[in-house]
Amino acid sequence: MLKTSLTFVGIAFIAVVLADLEVSTQHPWLEMGRMVEGVFTPELSVIWEFKASLLNTAIFALCGTFLGVILGIGLAFFFQFLPVRLFCAFIRAIHEIFWAFIFLPIVGLNSICGVLAIAIPYAGIFAKVYAEIIQESDQQPLEGIPKDTHRLSRFFYGVLPVIYADTKHYTAYRFECALRSSAILGFIGLPTLGYHLETFFKEGMYSEVAALLIVFYFLIASLKYWLKPRLVPVYVVLAFALLSREISLSWENVARFFTYEILPWPMRRQGIHDGTYTVSFVLIPVLEWVKAIWLDEAWEGIWKTIVLTQIVLVGTGLFSLFVFPFACRHFAGKVTNRIWHYLLIIVRTTPEYILAYIFLTLWGPSMLPAVWAILLHNGAILAFLSSNNADLVQLRIDAPFKRIDRYFYEILPRVYGQFLAFLFYRWEVMMRESAILGILGIYTLGFYIHSAISDDQIDKAMLLILFTAILNMGIDSISQVVRRRLKISTKLSIAS
Amino acid sequence: MCFAVLSNYMRLLVLFLLFNSMLVLPVLGEFKFTAIPDQDTARLQQRFGKIADYLSGKLGIEVKYIPVKDYAGSVQSFKNNEVQLAWFGGLSGVKARLAVPGSVAIAQGAEDPYFMSYFIANVSTGLSFAEEFPKGIKGRTFTFGSKGSTSGRLMPELFIRQSFSQTPRDVFSRVGFSGDHSKTLALVQSGSYEVGAMNFKVWKKEVDAGRVDPAKVQVIWRTPAYPDYNWTIRGDVDETYGEGFIKKVQQALIDLQDRAILDAFPRARFIPADNSMFKPVLDTAIEVGIIRN
Numbered sequence: 001m002l003k004t005s006l007t008f009v010g011i012a013f014i015a016v017v018l019a020d021l022e023v024s025t026q027h028p029w030l031e032m033g034r035m036v037e038g039v040f041t042p043e044l045s046v047i048w049e050f051k052a053s054l055l056n057t058a059i060f061a062l063c064g065t066f067l068g069v070i071l072g073i074g075l076a077f078f079f080q081f082l083p084v085r086l087f088c089a090f091i092r093a094i095h096e097i098f099w100a101f102i103f104l105p106i107v108g109l110n111s112i113c114g115v116l117a118i119a120i121p122y123a124g125i126f127a128k129v130y131a132e133i134i135q136e137s138d139q140q141p142l143e144g145i146p147k148d149t150h151r152l153s154r155f156f157y158g159v160l161p162v163i164y165a166d167t168k169h170y171t172a173y174r175f176e177c178a179l180r181s182s183a184i185l186g187f188i189g190l191p192t193l194g195y196h197l198e199t200f201f202k203e204g205m206y207s208e209v210a211a212l213l214i215v216f217y218f219l220i221a222s223l224k225y226w227l228k229p230r231l232v233p234v235y236v237v238l239a240f241a242l243l244s245r246e247i248s249l250s251w252e253n254v255a256r257f258f259t260y261e262i263l264p265w266p267m268r269r270q271g272i273h274d275g276t277y278t279v280s281f282v283l284i285p286v287l288e289w290v291k292a293i294w295l296d297e298a299w300e301g302i303w304k305t306i307v308l309t310q311i312v313l314v315g316t317g318l319f320s321l322f323v324f325p326f327a328c329r330h331f332a333g334k335v336t337n338r339i340w341h342y343l344l345i346i347v348r349t350t351p352e353y354i355l356a357y358i359f360l361t362l363w364g365p366s367m368l369p370a371v372w373a374i375l376l377h378n379g380a381i382l383a384f385l386s387s388n389n390a391d392l393v394q395l396r397i398d399a400p401f402k403r404i405d406r407y408f409y410e411i412l413p414r415v416y417g418q419f420l421a422f423l424f425y426r427w428e429v430m431m432r433e434s435a436i437l438g439i440l441g442i443y444t445l446g447f448y449i450h451s452a453i454s455d456d457q458i459d460k461a462m463l464l465i466l467f468t469a470i471l472n473m474g475i476d477s478i479s480q481v482v483r484r485r486l487k488i489s490t491k492l493s494i495a496s
Numbered sequence: 497m498c499f500a501v502l503s504n505y506m507r508l509l510v511l512f513l514l515f516n517s518m519l520v521l522p523v524l525g526e527f528k529f530t531a532i533p534d535q536d537t538a539r540l541q542q543r544f545g546k547i548a549d550y551l552s553g554k555l556g557i558e559v560k561y562i563p564v565k566d567y568a569g570s571v572q573s574f575k576n577n578e579v580q581l582a583w584f585g586g587l588s589g590v591k592a593r594l595a596v597p598g599s600v601a602i603a604q605g606a607e608d609p610y611f612m613s614y615f616i617a618n619v620s621t622g623l624s625f626a627e628e629f630p631k632g633i634k635g636r637t638f639t640f641g642s643k644g645s646t647s648g649r650l651m652p653e654l655f656i657r658q659s660f661s662q663t664p665r666d667v668f669s670r671v672g673f674s675g676d677h678s679k680t681l682a683l684v685q686s687g688s689y690e691v692g693a694m695n696f697k698v699w700k701k702e703v704d705a706g707r708v709d710p711a712k713v714q715v716i717w718r719t720p721a722y723p724d725y726n727w728t729i730r731g732d733v734d735e736t737y738g739e740g741f742i743k744k745v746q747q748a749l750i751d752l753q754d755r756a757i758l759d760a761f762p763r764a765r766f767i768p769a770d771n772s773m774f775k776p777v778l779d780t781a782i783e784v785g786i787i788r789n
Contacts, residue, residue: 024637024670026620026687108576109569189565198565202679203538253576265788277597364688365672441672454568454643455786456575456591 001420001486005317012314015307020442021371024364031204031362038206046208047215050196054215055242057192060111060185061178062239064118068178069171071119072126079131086473092124093472095432096181097353097439097446098465100188101453106257108250111243114190118181122174129170130163137162172227176220180351183216187353188439194353201357213350220349261458264289268459293460298467301438301445305471308367308434308444309427312374316430317423319379320386321412327387330395330411331403340387347380356437365441374433378426385422389415421488428476435468445471527555527737529581530562530570532588534645535678535698543760544583550757554748557737566675567644571595580733581745583761586611586646586724586777591787593771598731601771602746604723605763609773611724612696613647615717616681621690623716629659630717637670639689641680644786646724646777648677652693654780655719678702685713695724701762722776725761726769 025031047054078084094102100117107113142158149157186194193212200208227235260268260277266285271278325331327340347355352373359369390411400406438446445468452461483489529551531544544561551559562579564570567588573579574592584592586608593599615630617623623632641648653664660667672689674680677698684692685708699715702708727749734741749766752758758765781787 024688031686104572105576108578109564109573110578187565189569195565199537202675203536204682205538248578250577269788272594275597365670451643454566456568456571456595457788 001416001488004482004486005420008310009314012310015310019307019311019367019371021368022364022366023368024366025362028362034204035206035358035361038208038210040210041207042210042214043205043207044211044214046196046211050193050212053186053191053193053195054219056111056114056190057179057182057186057216058219059239059242060114060118060182060190060192061175062235063115063243064182065122065171065175065178066236066239067115067119068122068126068174071123072130075123075127076130076134079127084127088124088127089473089476090124090469092121092128093428093432093469093476094121094465095436096121096185097188097436098449098468100185100190101449101461102465104453105261105458106254108248108253109189110248111191112247112249114182114185114192115243117185118178122178125174126171130167133163133166133170134159137166168229172223175227176223176349179216179220180349184351184353187357197354198357201361204361213354217346217349257458262462264459264463265457290463293463294467297448298445298464300443301435301448301464302467302471304367304442305431305434305438305444305468308370308374308437308442309431309475311367311371312378312430312434313423313427315371315375316378316382316426317419319375320382320419320423323379324383324386324390325403325407325411327383328390328411330390330393330406341384344380344384344387347376348384350377352377352433353436356440360440367442370434370437370440370442370444373437374430377433378430382419382422382426386415386419389418417486417488418490420486421483421490424479424483424488425490427479428472431472431475435472526558526560527551527581527733528560528562528579529583530564530573530579531583532567532570532585532642532645533564534567534585534642534648534676534695535701537676537678546754546757546760547752550752550754551745551748554751555741555744567642571644574599574728574730577730577732580736581727581729584726584728585644586722586726586774587650587781587786588644588646589726589728590774590778590781591644592728594787596730599728600731600742601726601728601769601774602742603727603749603766604769604773605725605761606765606767607697607763608725608769609723610721611647612721613651613693613719614696614699614715615652615691615693615719616684616699616713617691617716618684618687618689618713619711620687623691623714625714625716628717629655631659633691633716634660634667635669636690637672638664638668639672639674639680639683639692640664641673641677641694642675643673645677645695646722647695648680648693649673650777650780650784650786651719651722653784657784681708681713685709687712691716697762722780723773724777725763726774727766 075084075088079088096117099120100113103113103116107116137159141162142154145154145158183193183197186192186196187198189195193216197209197212200206200212260279263279264286266282266289267279268277270280323340323344327337327344329337332340355376356369356373359372363369393411393414395406395410399410435445438444438448439450441447445464449461449464449468452458452464529548531540533540536543540563541561544563548559548561562573564573567585570582570584571588571592574582575595582592589601593601615633617633621636623630640652643649656664656667664671670689672683674683674692677694680692680694681699681702683689696718699708729742729745746768750768752766778787782789
């Protein structure tokens with residue numbers, strides 16, 4: 001475990017040397033002052049003005065999660081088949097924002113685009129997690145059911161009751177993530193909170209930013225009061241009812257996307273030049289087209305994405321190892337614990353895209369804002385989890401009194417395995433985020449994908465998204481291999 | 497228990513009715529337009545809402561302004577027929593007309609046939625105004641506007657490539673895309689970037705509004721003139737809204753006299769335009785590699 005950890009630290013060290021981590025603004029503190037001032041003078045009136053975007057944020061998240069759950073359950077039943085597993089890995093390897101880029105030309109800039117952009121990747125995630133939960137569940141009730149019982153009955157009587165609590169928790173957690181996804185989809189033009197957040201950030205209107213963020217925190221903090229299982233069907237019906245009024249789907253656009261726009265440029269080139277818009281099948285130019293995109297853009301994008309990912313992977317780990325004791329009962333008093341708990345929750349709740357936006361405004365465009373954004377968001381999640389795990393540890397009576405000794409000899413050895421498992425579990429997530437943050441101006445894959453979308457070159461954007469997905473699936477499988485070799489699991493297993 | 501559930505449902509029903517009044521129902525047969533969000537993005541509705549009312553009156557149908565987040569969004573919604581008319585930049589107009597066969601440029605601002613970009617620099621660079629291209633910008637940090645902007649990206653990039661025979665990323669130590677012209681000004685003025693390129697009309701508007709501090713930022717070069725912004729309409733609107741509809745919209749734009757509306761663009765007035773006028777923009781976009789050949 002130590003050897004693996006040090007290897008990754010070494011890789012990250014090289015990546016730091018290679019990365020551009022400069023602060024390029026001249027007066028970062030001045031802007032910081034204006035932001036802090038904004039936090040203390042929130043312009044609460046904008047909340048009412050932009051209530052529709054708040055409602056949209058919730059509706060997209062609800063409908064997206066619901067569709068994701070339905071599709072995910074369907075896929076989970078066939079998860080033992082390799083093609084299904086690969087399919088799920090593929091759809092979840094593509095970030096919600098990239099999915100939105102894909103759906104934009106198909107359904108237009110409207111609600112369906114937002115809902116599908118959440119539903120599709122979430123279906124892949126749900127399928128995987130539900131399948132894992134079923135696999136690891138207690139098999140005894142199932143053994144009590146006669147063998148010739150129908151598969152469906154076996155599921156409802158032998159499996160569902162066992163896994164219900166776990167799936168419910170996970171789905172609720174995912175809904176919180178969906179609210180974040182939904183909010184940031186606004187940054188690329190969908191009518192959610194991010195739409196106005198982006199504008200206010202850009203124009204330096206931080207009091208308005210603060211107000212919108214406060215509502216967002218409130219929305220998430222209040223989840224446990226209004227998100228009751230028995231009310232979920234009502235919410236879903238309501239959300240779909242509201243959604244259906246805004247839906248406009250043009251089959252012409254759908255057809256144009258799949259039969260024309262998505263085709264590699266060399267196949268359309270001749271038709272565009274002579275005005276007939278016909279498609280020609282030319283193999284060699286298409287291969288050259290792929291090669292040119294690979295050499296000119298994909299290669300650098302992939303390289304920069306990996307560099308950023310490796311830095312934040314280790315950075316996240318170090319951050320959470322350093323921070324979690326402050327939120328753990330063995331190291332600090334109740335008050336300190338509380339304060340840190342809330343701090344971590346706030347940071348965790350803030351979408352990394354928004355954190356990146358804040359740091360970008362402060363420091364200018366380099367990898368630095370992206371590093372801190374991804375690191376803080378994931379670090380907060382990991383520190384929160386680790387402190388909770390550490391709290392479960394019962395110290396022996398003769399445990400070291402000095403806190404530093406207690407940390408290194410008592411707590412850390414007991415929580416490190418699970419910590420590492422969870423860190424590697426999030427590796428793939430960090431890579432998706434690294435790719436996405438290219439939209440904000442660093443040359444990771446997102447930069448090139450966003451440029452292709454800006455130039456209305458959908459075929460190129462799709463090829464780059466495909467490269468991104470394959471890269472992500474690669475990282476996902478490496479992560480699984482590492483976890484298996486270290487014999488570590490995200491499942492809690494602390495023997496005191 | 498049963499009552500508790502029931503009352504919860506009632507509460508939701510009330511919420512539902514409340515929320516219902518918050519969303520706007522789309523009206524069939526509406527004529528919709530959009531505009532590239534090229535400056536002052538927090539006040540787009542104020543900028544373009546007025547011309548929607550003007551066109552509604554002139555055309556006798558409901559005209560609605562649909563805001564979009566970026567240049568690509570405006571082209572996309574034009575392609576998808578989510579809007580039928582758009583106030584495009586030179587480049588976004590060319591892209592949109594390529595993507596929607598039959599669409600036509602019908603009007604432009606009086607200033608648009610001879611549009612310009614200004615190269616601006618933070619005074620800390622020591623660069624000052626000159627008639628010839630400022631070679632001293634090499635190695636500096638540089639920001640364009642939107643990736644899809646004519647005056648903020650396409651034309652500046654052309655002149656940079658012509659002067660240095662290199663791509664912007666090779667010429668400058670750092671290249672950014674601010675998103676719009678006001679933001680470019682703000683970034684160069686604050687020193688986040690040393691040099692930038694922006695739309696000259698926006699520069700003048702910001703100077704008049706007192707938002708430019710000459711002690712911090714100055715114009716260092718004016719590009720040669722090129723054609724820019726235009727109103728472009730889909731070719732199929734004559735079918736939907738009646739024969740001669742394109743002509744009617746064109747006439748309404750050219751007849752527009754209201755200063756308050758024109759200032760929002762900001763243009764002296766609108767004059768007729770046609771697709772051929774933007775050939776130089778198309779050629780440049782192909783040369784720079786933004787549009788494929």
